[in-house]
Each structure stands twice: as structure tokens, then as C-alpha cells.
Amino acid sequence: MKWLAHPWLTIRVQIALGIIFVVAALPKIVDPPSFAHMIYNYKLIPWSLINPMALVMPWIELLCGLALIFGIWKETARTIIGALLFIFIIAISINLIRGNAIDCGCFDVSAAGKTTAERIADMRFVILRDLGMLLMVGQLWFASRGAGSQPAEAA
């Protein structure tokens, strides 16, 4: 399992995860009302929290993504990103179980006009994709705790 904590792999995972989160954050930062609508569609958040969440969460994603890319405060950024992914997976799973077909609002906040079946299929894919990203977080965590291995320095 030494390869799993190899700096070569770690640095790439770290930067890739950072880029994914920066890319995911930008459309939400550009259009907060659409993202608020997406959050509303999840039917999980009280009214009072929808707008603050829609405003702040994309910036948390952006700053954590940048932190990973530049290797600054990467353990903290990694942990926050792991927590966000965990929350996303739970939120989408709950709606999948409810049969509430929603657009995930992960990388695109425009109303895509998809059918219910398409949305349900997308939600399943999104859960798998988020689990994959959670594995990337797991790799970073594993590498930082790996016996004697040096944490990756991105910058």
C-alpha cells in the first residue's frame, strides 16, 4: 500500500480535487439566485438558511479548492471538502430515497429541463462521483498519516 501514499500520486490527487472544487464553485458564485433555487429543491434546509448557504457555500468550495491547488492549509481544506462531500452524498441520497428528482446543482445551476428519469439517473451518478471524490480525500488523508511518508507540497 506504499504506492497509495506516494507523493507523486498525492500531489496529483490534491491538485485535481482542488481544480474540481474551483470549477464547481464558479457557476454558483456567478449566479447565487439559481443556486438558492437548487438548494430549495432539495427540501432539506429551513427557509432562513437557504440564502446564506447559497451565498457562502460556493466561496468555501472555491477557497478550499484554491488552498488544495496551492498547498496552503491543505489539511484543513481537505477536511472541509470531505465534510462537504459527505453532506452532498447524504442530501442527494435522501432525495433519491424520497423519489424527489432534482438537479444536483453541483457544476451547473441552470435549470436543465430534464425529465424525472434523467434526473434520477443523474442523481445516482452524482452519488458515485462524490464517493469517488471522497476516496480522493481519503487518499490525501492516508498519505498525510502514512508511515514516514512526506506530505505532498504543491506549492
Add this chain to the structure above:
Amino acid sequence: MSSRRFFLEAVTLIAAAIICALVANAMASRERKLAVVSQNVAAGPPARVPAKEPAPTQTIAPPPVTTTTRQPDIPTTTTTTAPPAPGTRHAAPKPALARGPFNPHPDKPYIEIHGDDVEYLHSKGVLFLDARRTSVYEQGHVPGARAFSVWESDIDEKVNKLYAERSDPKDQNLPIVIYCSGGDCEDSHMLAQKLWGIQFNNIYVYKDGFPDWQKRGLPIHTGSNP
């Protein structure tokens, strides 16, 4: 990494995100701005207590006197509209379109209607409100419809302006049709709830929304003007 350091870094990142969010939102254009307080986004609890439901035996509306071939097209939801209170049915002077099933219905925020009724109301010059995002509205909307996106920060301003235009209780009984994208779009219902909360009594939600309007080949306006 110590937990204290983690905590400090996490708090700093989140604080920086909050500051960035507030600054970016303050600088955003009107259509991209989000009200920081969520109740501005869409309808909160209605400001008034709904009128008591009429007795169950009254929930089936009598066929309007002016029944035409349009009647079979009126959806079942409209037939559940409560008739006006006895004695007022023929007495109150009705606005141009408050006839048949389009009577004021203060006991419920909105009634869902379908294309034929919508077309009819549009032909009579009823006010249409487009609850979709302004950017989508500009790409095409029902002629005469005003942009009233519930997710944009100026929604309260628009609602207040509409209320100022129709401050007379008689005007609040005039029909208003609200639409969004049909399907599972709830924006028009939210806006209806909001308007009903400030005493508008005759609101209709175009259930199938703008896609149905397009499908019917009806005229469409583009741009930011109604």
C-alpha cells in the same frame, strides 16, 4: 496537525468565504443578487389567515351562466372553486374577467389552470407574471407578462409596486395569472402564495407553464420589456 490549528484555519477559511460572499453579492447586478435574508426569496408564511373553507357541499361550483364550449376544458381544479357567498353572487360588480370560474377566491392562494383558460384570460388582457429568472424571461415570455422572479433580490420591491398599483381592494380581486416553467416548477406557486399573503384574491397558476404556451404556438415576446 493540532486540533487548535485546524480550528483556527477552518474558522479563517469560513470567515473569508463569508466576507467574499457578502462583498460579491453587494457588487452583483440586480438579477444576480440574492437577498441575504431568506424570506425575501420566496413566500414565507402568509401574512393573513385564510378565510374559512366553505361547507363541503358548496365546493362544487355551479356551471357559470355564461357557459360556452370552453367549459369542458376547464380543469377539475377550477371546478372546486368555491362559489361566491350566497347573495353576493350576482350582486357585486365584477371586473371584466371575473366571471364564471374566474371569481375571486380569498380562501385559497391560487387555482391551477391549463392552457385554454390561460389563453382566454390572456385575450382579455389579464395581468401575467413570469416567475422564472429574468435571464430566462428575456429569452422569451408571454406578451405583456412582467418579470417577477421569486429568487431575485428585488422581488419584494416588485411586489410592493404591484400592490401600490392595485391598492384598491376592488383591484385586488382582478385576476392575475402566474407562470413559470411548468412540470415540477414551484416558483409560480411561491409567488402566488406571496401575493395572496398581501390580499390579492384572484390568482391563477398556469400549471403547464411557458413550455405549454410555446407548444400552443402562441405569440412570444423577447427582451426585458413586457
